[in-house]
Amino acid sequence: MATDNNTVKLGPNGKPVRPFVMPSSFGGKLKVWRFIIYRRLVQLSTLLLFLGTAHWGWTIAGEPILTGNLSSSTLLGVIPLADPFAVLQIFLTQHVLEQEVIIGAVIVLSIYALLGGRVWCSWVCPINMVADLAAWLRRKLSIKDCFILTRHVRQTVLVLSLILSVITGVAAFEWVSPISMFHRELIFGIGMGWMAIFGVFIFDLFVLRDGWCGHLCPLGAFYGLLGKVAPIRILFDAPTCTHCGECVRVCPESKVLNFKKAAEAGMIVSGDCTNCGRCITVCPEDTLCFGLRWQNSGQSGTSNESSLKLESNHRRAV
Amino acid sequence: MQGVSLAVTGGLVWSYLLQQQAHAAPHAIRPPGAFDESDFNAKCIKCGQCVRDCPYDTLKLAPAGDTVAIGTPYFIPREVPCYMCEDIPCVKACPTGALDHSLENINDSRMGLAVIDIESCLSWIGLRCEICHRVCPVQNKAITVEHHPRKLSKHAMFVPLVHSDQCTGCGVCEKACPTEIAAIRVVQPELVQGKIGEHYRLGWKIDTPITQDFKVPKRKDGKSAPATGLDYLNQGEL
Numbered sequence: 001m002a003t004d005n006n007t008v009k010l011g012p013n014g015k016p017v018r019p020f021v022m023p024s025s026f027g028g029k030l031k032v033w034r035f036i037i038y039r040r041l042v043q044l045s046t047l048l049l050f051l052g053t054a055h056w057g058w059t060i061a062g063e064p065i066l067t068g069n070l071s072s073s074t075l076l077g078v079i080p081l082a083d084p085f086a087v088l089q090i091f092l093t094q095h096v097l098e099q100e101v102i103i104g105a106v107i108v109l110s111i112y113a114l115l116g117g118r119v120w121c122s123w124v125c126p127i128n129m130v131a132d133l134a135a136w137l138r139r140k141l142s143i144k145d146c147f148i149l150t151r152h153v154r155q156t157v158l159v160l161s162l163i164l165s166v167i168t169g170v171a172a173f174e175w176v177s178p179i180s181m182f183h184r185e186l187i188f189g190i191g192m193g194w195m196a197i198f199g200v201f202i203f204d205l206f207v208l209r210d211g212w213c214g215h216l217c218p219l220g221a222f223y224g225l226l227g228k229v230a231p232i233r234i235l236f237d238a239p240t241c242t243h244c245g246e247c248v249r250v251c252p253e254s255k256v257l258n259f260k261k262a263a264e265a266g267m268i269v270s271g272d273c274t275n276c277g278r279c280i281t282v283c284p285e286d287t288l289c290f291g292l293r294w295q296n297s298g299q300s301g302t303s304n305e306s307s308l309k310l311e312s313n314h315r316r317a318v
Numbered sequence: 319m320q321g322v323s324l325a326v327t328g329g330l331v332w333s334y335l336l337q338q339q340a341h342a343a344p345h346a347i348r349p350p351g352a353f354d355e356s357d358f359n360a361k362c363i364k365c366g367q368c369v370r371d372c373p374y375d376t377l378k379l380a381p382a383g384d385t386v387a388i389g390t391p392y393f394i395p396r397e398v399p400c401y402m403c404e405d406i407p408c409v410k411a412c413p414t415g416a417l418d419h420s421l422e423n424i425n426d427s428r429m430g431l432a433v434i435d436i437e438s439c440l441s442w443i444g445l446r447c448e449i450c451h452r453v454c455p456v457q458n459k460a461i462t463v464e465h466h467p468r469k470l471s472k473h474a475m476f477v478p479l480v481h482s483d484q485c486t487g488c489g490v491c492e493k494a495c496p497t498e499i500a501a502i503r504v505v506q507p508e509l510v511q512g513k514i515g516e517h518y519r520l521g522w523k524i525d526t527p528i529t530q531d532f533k534v535p536k537r538k539d540g541k542s543a544p545a546t547g548l549d550y551l552n553q554g555e556l
Contacts, residue, residue: 054370064370071389072365072413080413086363090414093360098415101363156321160329168336170360174389175339176332180364181382184389188366191381 011242020246020282035277042123046070047186054187070124070183071174072101080104085222086180089171092162109226115275117227121213121220122276126186127179130197131213134204135252146207149215151255151272158218173218210252220274227271234273234280235291238263247279247288267293339387345506346385346392347487349377350400350427351409351417361416364389368408368417374401377408395489395504400429402455402488425456430487430504431511432461432480439501441477444468450491450502451478460484461491478502482511 009017049066052058063077072082082104164172181193203211256270369377376398380386409417440447454461466475489504534543
C-alpha cells in the first residue's frame, strides 16, 4: 500500500488503521480473554463431569451425571450421547449397532449442527488445550514452520479413515485417535497414550503451526462439514473493517478470515471456523461478533455494495 | 499425483497398524456377552461405560501400549474375577451392542474357559483341596469333583474337572486357587479346545443317531460288492 511513514495508514473504508492494544486494566484484559476463559471452563468442566462420575460417583437425583467418555456416554442415566464420526466408522465396518448409540450420535450431530460444527474443536476437545499451549509457546519462541502443508490433508485423512474402516473391519480413526486416547486415559487410567499427546504437542510446536488440529485431524474435518450449515456463525460487519489483520494473526484457521468472502456474506462462511472467538476479542473496530446466519441475510445487499466500495478503495490505495 | 501416492502410502501404514492392533490379544478375557474378538473389536466404541457400571471394578479399559487392543474392556481373573451379577449391568451399559444385549442369563455367558494344569493342581497331586469346586458360581456343574485312583494307595484322589458346556469363564476359581501361580486358569476356549469332527460315531452313547453305514459303490460290471462292516462280521451266523 502506498502509505508514507509519516501519514496515518488508512483502511479500505477510509478510516485509520488502528492496531490492537491489550488493555492495561485487569478488567480489560479479562474482557479480551473472555472466550478463552469460557472455552477452558467448558472443556475442563466436561472433563470434570466425566471424571467425577467415573471416580467419585457424582449423581443428580440418584442418576450418574455423565458416564462413559467422549466416544459415547450417557447423560443423567437416560440421554445417550455418541461421537457421530466414531459411529459412522463402526457402521462402515458392516456391523449392526444398538439403537442407543445411534440415537446418541444423532443427538450430538444435531447439537453441533446448531452450534457450528467445529465448535467441538475449540470448546470441547481436550486436545485443543494441548494444541493451544503449543501454539502459544511457538509464538513466544518465534518458531518457524518446517514445511507447508495444505489444510486439505485432513479431508483426505477423513476419507481414508472411512475407507480403512470398510477394509480393515475396525473403526480406523478410533483406533489411533489421540483425542480418544487422551480423554480415555484421563478417565480410565494412564497408559502410553501420553506419547501420542506429546507427539501432537511436539508436532504443533516445532514442525507445523496448528499442525494437528489445523491440518491432519479428520474429526475436525468431519465437524467442518457441519459448520457449513450451522446457524451460529461469526458475523462480519464489512464497512467497519480497516483490514488491520489482527484477527488473521490470532486465528488458528487463518484461511477462514477471507475479507472478500466475509464481506460478501456478512459472516465467516467457511466450515473450518471453530467459533473460538479469538478474532472477536482482538478486533479494534468491533467488526466481528457471534450471531445467527440469518441475522445477516437482510443486509446482504448492503454488504455487497460495501464490499464493492471496499474493493475500489483498495484498488485506489494500491 | 504426489498427493494420491502419499495418501495411499499413509493408508497402507495406517491399515498395517490397525491390523496389528486388532489382533493384539486374542487371549484377552472380555466382559460377559462379548461377541467373538473381531466382531467385538469392530463394535466396541471404547467408551468404558461397562467398566464404570461394573459393581466389583472387575473391568479395565486397555490403555495405549497394553497388550490388549487399545481402549477395549477386559479383565484379569486372578486380580478381580467376574462375580456374575444376575442383572448383568455391564451388558446393559453397552451402547453399541458389542456386548450382546440378548444375553439374559449370566450363566449363558462365555467369557472364557477354565482349564486345569494337573501338574500343579493340589488335588491332582494328591492333596485335598477342591477350592475351585466350592467357589464356582455355577455350582457343581461347571466344575465337578471326580474320584481318581491313586497309585500304590487304597485312598482315591478327588480331582476337579471343568465342563466346557457349563463353564462361563468368570474366573472365580482362578482367583481362589491357592497355588502360587493359579493351577486353574481362564483362557479363550479356541486356544485349548479341540474338536473331534463329525465323522466319529460314538456307538456306545445312547444319544448317538443311527446313520447310514458306509457302502461300497456299485461295480460297473454288476457283480456283487464285498460285504462291509457289520455285514461281514455277521456273515454265516444269522
